[in-house]
Every structure is written in structure tokens, then in C-alpha cells.
Amino acid sequence: MSGLSMRLAPVSWPLVRPFRIARAEYRTVEALRLELHDGRGNRGRSEALGDDYHGESVASMRRQLEDSRARVEAGIQRVPLIEDFPRGGARHLLDAALWDLEAKRSGVPAWRAAGIGEPRRRVTAFTVGLGDGEELAAELRRVAGFPLLKLKVGGDDPRPLIERVRRTHPDAELILDANAAWSIAQLRSWLPALPGLGVSLLEQPLPPGEDEALADLDHAVPIAADESVDDTATLPPLIGRYDAVNIKLDKAGGLTEALRLADAAGAAGLAVMVGCMGGSSLAMAPAAVLAQRARWIDLDGPLLQREDVSPPIRYEAGWMGFPEPELWG
Structure with missing residues (x-):
């Protein structure tokens, strides 16, 4: 998948009420949004928060993706991501955007490409x-x-x-x-x-x-x-x-x-x-x-x-x- 353009943007979602768990309290959800454009009118996109339990944040995911921009835009492939990137939010963002982009290009929905039966609520x-x-x-x-x-x-x-x-x-x-x-x-x-x-x-x-x-x-x-x-x-x-x-x-x-x-x-x-x-x-x-x-x-x-x-x-x-x-x- 060659000739890609990657766009990154942080997004902040206010919560209905403060959300507390055993180790933290949250008032907003801080996420990173990623878009991949192929230059032919197709776009794949994704959003992720990262794994804060292991110290990830919007900033750390963004740094990892920016450091890999040249490799991504040269035409990164979805399956080799597992070997090329460590697990975590940055890889998830790329993986999800590539699933979306593949679906937009091929017309085959992601659920069908994943071998899942007809989705239901x-x-x-x-x-x-x-x-x-x-x-x-x-x-x-x-x-x-x-x-x-x-x-x-x-x-x-x-x-x-x-x-x-x-x-x-x-x-x-x-x-x-x-x-x-x-x-x-x-x-x-x-x-x-x-x-x-x-x-x-x-x-x-x-x-x-x-x-x-x-x-x-x-x-x-x-x-x-x-x-x-x-x-x-x-x-x-x-x-x-x-x-x-x-x-x-x-x-x-x-x-x-x-x-x-x-x-x-x-x-x-x-x-x-x-x-x-x-x-x-x-x-x-x-x-x-x-x-x-x-x-x-x-x-x-x-x-x-x-x-x-x-x-x-x-x-x-x-x-x-x-x-x-x-x-x-």
C-alpha cells in the first residue's frame, strides 16, 4: 500500500461525570485520531487512547508515529505491523486505519475480511x-x-x-x-x-x-x-x-x-x-x-x-x- 499520507490530531472528549476506578479518576477522555489518505480519494481513520496502564499517552503515541512517518507513508502493510511495531496504541491506530482504508478501497467490509458472520447488534x-x-x-x-x-x-x-x-x-x-x-x-x-x-x-x-x-x-x-x-x-x-x-x-x-x-x-x-x-x-x-x-x-x-x-x-x-x-x- 504505497503513496500514503498520514494525518494526526488529538481530540478531547468531556465526560458526562467524573469517572473513577480503583487507581485513577478521569474528567475527559484524551485520544489521538489518525487518518491515512491514499491520494485517490480513499481515507482510512482511527481513534485510540493508548494503554495508560503501561504508561502510554496521546503524546507518546504521537511521538512514536511521527518517528515512523516515513515508513508509514512509504506504504506500510497491515499484517507486517505486528512484526514492525511494538504492541500498544500507536500500532492499534495504524492497524485500525489500514482495516478501514482496505475496506474503502476494496468495497469488502472489515467484518467480512475478518471472517466474521453478518454483524448483529x-x-x-x-x-x-x-x-x-x-x-x-x-x-x-x-x-x-x-x-x-x-x-x-x-x-x-x-x-x-x-x-x-x-x-x-x-x-x-x-x-x-x-x-x-x-x-x-x-x-x-x-x-x-x-x-x-x-x-x-x-x-x-x-x-x-x-x-x-x-x-x-x-x-x-x-x-x-x-x-x-x-x-x-x-x-x-x-x-x-x-x-x-x-x-x-x-x-x-x-x-x-x-x-x-x-x-x-x-x-x-x-x-x-x-x-x-x-x-x-x-x-x-x-x-x-x-x-x-x-x-x-x-x-x-x-x-x-x-x-x-x-x-x-x-x-x-x-x-x-x-x-x-x-x-x-
Whole structure:
């Protein structure tokens, strides 16, 4: 793919309310947008936040891409990206833009090129950040009737929060996400109550590096790796310790590697969840392809923001549509 022109632009998305997790608080989503133009009227584009858990930022992604501009514009290819670029947000931006550009040039949608069946709308989690009092009550009113909620928790006993949510959302499926904030003692103490509270998935309870403690843990609720898994290379140590993996394109370094990771996870008997770092519908679009294969989906970034791109992905009462070709792919 020769004769490309690369354009980069930062974008800031204000959030509906401050979003808190165990290790951070966010008031805006800072992302980088990339466009590739082929000089023949075709454009591929993407948006990513990068992997802040590993120290990435808009500035670091931009530096990496600017340092590689000559190689990109000389005609970089999507598949060799996995060998030529380290995993992370910059590679994801290039990968996603190349998927889009290939679709625009060929007329073959990205989902078909990826070997995915005819896309359909899917249930996505709505993530409820850390909070209490009226702030939490307002958030729960906003998602009345949503079929899947993801509750962020810290190092405190999560059972009072779950019980409160259950009073207003008795039928919702619940995912609990500790963002690696628990100790093994806390996990052993709180885990037995989770099935009775209707929790269907527990995400990353322990810090990365402590995963071996899960190997002999008796648990009825599946446990998913998030911070412990990035790409295919990081999967083998997790087999036999986790029941599922949360695949995020910013961490994996793009849809191409994420699809490989999903294949490897499935072969190892692990269920697939697809998540995001946040962002607009453009940031969600490539992950929507992988979402067609996932057991759990957490692609609610646009729902947490005050604004979105046009045309947006359509969200309705916890259901996520598939991106229009005009948006991506």
C-alpha cells in the first residue's frame, strides 16, 4: 500500500461525570485520531487512547508515529505491523486505519475480511464508576432497564454496593471489576457471596504477577484477566488460572492481533470479553468486529461522554449497533 499520507490530531472528549476506578479518576477522555489518505480519494481513520496502564499517552503515541512517518507513508502493510511495531496504541491506530482504508478501497467490509458472520447488534455493559450517595443513585437511574452493568470496585467490601444495585436493577447481569485492587485474602473472603448476588463475571481481582494464586481457587463465578493480558504472547501463563480474557485493542496493538488473541484464547478454553479504554464511536468501531465473537462486551465509551462523532454507533437501552461503513470499515 504505497503513496500514503498520514494525518494526526488529538481530540478531547468531556465526560458526562467524573469517572473513577480503583487507581485513577478521569474528567475527559484524551485520544489521538489518525487518518491515512491514499491520494485517490480513499481515507482510512482511527481513534485510540493508548494503554495508560503501561504508561502510554496521546503524546507518546504521537511521538512514536511521527518517528515512523516515513515508513508509514512509504506504504506500510497491515499484517507486517505486528512484526514492525511494538504492541500498544500507536500500532492499534495504524492497524485500525489500514482495516478501514482496505475496506474503502476494496468495497469488502472489515467484518467480512475478518471472517466474521453478518454483524448483529449486541448487548454492551454500561460501566458504573466508583461513587456513592446521590451520584451513584443518579447513575443507576440513568441506566434503568439496561441488561448488563459493570460495577467498578476498589479495595472495600463490594457486597453493599452490589446489594444496592440489586434493589433497583434486580434483573441486570452484573460484571464486577476490581482493577487489580484486591488481595488474595479479600478475594477468598468476598468471592463466595458473588453467585448469590447474581454476579456473572469477576474481572481482574488481583494485581498482575499474582495470577498464580488463582490456580487452585475454588470459584463459581468466572474470573477474567484484564491488566494481566495484553496480546497473544502474554496469554500462556494465564491458562489454568483464568476463565476468560478481556481483549482491548489499545493493549493488543490492533484488531489484527486481537483476532489472533481471541483464537488462541478460544483454543485454550477461555471465554472472550472485548473491552475498551474509552473514546468515541470511531474508537469503538474496530472492536465491534471482535465483539461479534465475544461472550461479554464492554464498549460503552460513547455513553460516558457528552459528545460523539458523526455518524455515531447507535446505542439503545444497553444494546449496541454495528458501525456504518461511513464511520469505519
